[in-house]
Each structure stands twice: as C-alpha cells, then as structure tokens.
Amino acid sequence: MKELIPDIYKRLHAAFGPQHWWPGDGPFEVMVGAILTQNTNWGNVEKAINNLKASGVLDPLSIYKMDNSTLSGLIRPAGYYNIKSERLKAFVGYFTKGYSGQVGKMKKRKTEVLRKELLDIKGIGPETADSILLYALKRPVFVIDAYTKRVLSRHGIIGGQAGYNEFQELFHLVLPEDVVLFNEYHALFVRLGKEFCRPKPRCDGCPLYPLLP
DNA sequence: GACCAGGCACATC
DNA sequence: GATGTGCATGGT
Numbered sequence: 498m499k500e501l502i503p504d505i506y507k508r509l510h511a512a513f514g515p516q517h518w519w520p521g522d523g524p525f526e527v528m529v530g531a532i533l534t535q536n537t538n539w540g541n542v543e544k545a546i547n548n549l550k551a552s553g554v555l556d557p558l559s560i561y562k563m564d565n566s567t568l569s570g571l572i573r574p575a576g577y578y579n580i581k582s583e584r585l586k587a588f589v590g591y592f593t594k595g596y597s598g599q600v601g602k603m604k605k606r607k608t609e610v611l612r613k614e615l616l617d618i619k620g621i622g623p624e625t626a627d628s629i630l631l632y633a634l635k636r637p638v639f640v641i642d643a644y645t646k647r648v649l650s651r652h653g654i655i656g657g658q659a660g661y662n663e664f665q666e667l668f669h670l671v672l673p674e675d676v677v678l679f680n681e682y683h684a685l686f687v688r689l690g691k692e693f694c695r696p697k698p699r700c701d702g703c704p705l706y707p708l709l710p
Numbered sequence: 711g712a713c714c715a716g717g718c719a720c721a722t723c
Numbered sequence: 724g725a726t727g728t729g730c731a732t733g734g735t
Contacts, residue, residue: 519716535717541733542716576732580718622718642716658725687716695714 498654502671505705506678509685512704518684524600524633526555528592531628532584532620533575544574557598560589584620591618600633608636623661631683635676639668640683644690651694652708 521527526546533542548571549555554563569582589598591614596602603611608630615626623641630636641664650657655667672678693703700706 531716534715536715536730537717537732538715538734540715541731544733574732576715577717577730578732580730584718620718624717628716640716644716683716690716697713 499667499671501652501654501708502668506672506682506685508704509689510681513685513688515681516684516688518680518687519628519632521632525557525598527633528588528629529555529560529585531625531632532588533572533581535577535581535584535625537576541574541576545572548572548574557589557593560585561593561598580620584618587618587620591615604634608634608638611636612638623665627665631676631679637674637676637679639665639672639679641665641668642683642687644694645683645686647696648686648689648694648705651698652705 519527519530521530529549530542530546533545546555549560552571554560554571560568563586565579565582565586568585569578572578572581572585575581592598592603595614611634612626612630615621615629616623621629627638627640630638631640641661646657646659646664649655649664649667650659655664668679668682672682689703689705693700693705
C-alpha cells in the first residue's frame, strides 16, 4: 500500500497546486509559529504573532527575558496561552543558551542531533520538532500531523493505531529526501484534511477518490 | 450550540 | 504500552 504514497502526492498536487506553505518572516518566526500552532487554528496563531511583532518582542532575547504573564497575555489568541508561554520560554532558553539565538549556528549541527535536542525540550514533541527542522532549518524530515494520520488510515494505507515514527518511516522509505517535496506534501495533506478529511468524513469531491489500486 | 483546530505532558490502568 | 484528560481561544 505504501507504494501509493508518491501517487497520492501527484494527485494532491494536481488538484490543489503548490501551497507556498508556512512562509513566516524568517526562521525564528517559523519556530515560534510551530509551537503556537499546536492543536490550534493557524488564524489564531497569526493574531498572537502579530501581537508579538506589534510589541517589538518577536526575537529570542526579548522572549527569554519577558515574564510569563506578559508573554501569555500577548499570545492569548493562540489558546493554551499559559502552557504555550512556558513552552516558548523553554525553547528560547535552549536557543539563546545553546546557539546565542542564531539560526546560523544551529544550522551547523546534524539533523539527528538537533532533533534529539529539540525533543528534550519540555513542550516540544515530534511534530513540533520536525516542523522546526523542515520549515525553519530546511532539513528533509517529513512532518506527520493529525491530518496525515487521518488521511492515510482512512484510506487503509496504514493502521490508525500506528505511532508517529511508523508514519514517518513510510514517507522516508518511498520518497526522495527532498526538502521542497516534503514541505509541499505536508501542506497538501493539511489542505486536503481541512476540505475533505475532517473527523466526521465529508468526502464529496475528494481528489483521492477513487483511490488508485 | 456543537464541532473543530498544523500537540504535548502527565496520570492511571 | 495503551488510553484518558487538561489545556483555551476563535472561526464555521
């Protein structure tokens, strides 16, 4: 079944076109967005990021020095603001202490090392870590999210009980290591999921029907 | 009002 | 190791 994965990409790309996803105003903003968007609509995240920008604090040092209540007030629209302010501070702590808040220094390290470091930060799990690696640091790591799991399991390509790593291995196995491809493919899953693959299926017009043999 | 959103940590069995 | 729960705003 996993042989279908490249064909699914072709279909989604044909149906939706390139997504130009997660542009962000530089890698640090992408990293912040990756944390803020946990289980949250992106529109709400944009409001939170705009608050940070408007206050002139969308940089590692400002967030690092800011007290928790001020930060949570600014990111309030993104939801879970108390938890996310702690998670943001945990991340910028790592980023400022470990890399002086410089993406260039981070980029000198190997992907596997960075992934392990990110996963050690409280509040950063596999999806957030991989989103940072792919979208901010341009590493060829396939991001698995709720939509990806739902689409694949609904089409019987992999069991829904499979874990994050099992899903990820599928993509790494059958696709070339290509940052642009991984970026677009994940974005296409989100697009498909929003329009046709909600928890309650509304599959009319879904470009994956009928699925290839 | 119900449903949903680009998760994660933690408790419990 | 699997399963359940808290966290919270805002759009449809």
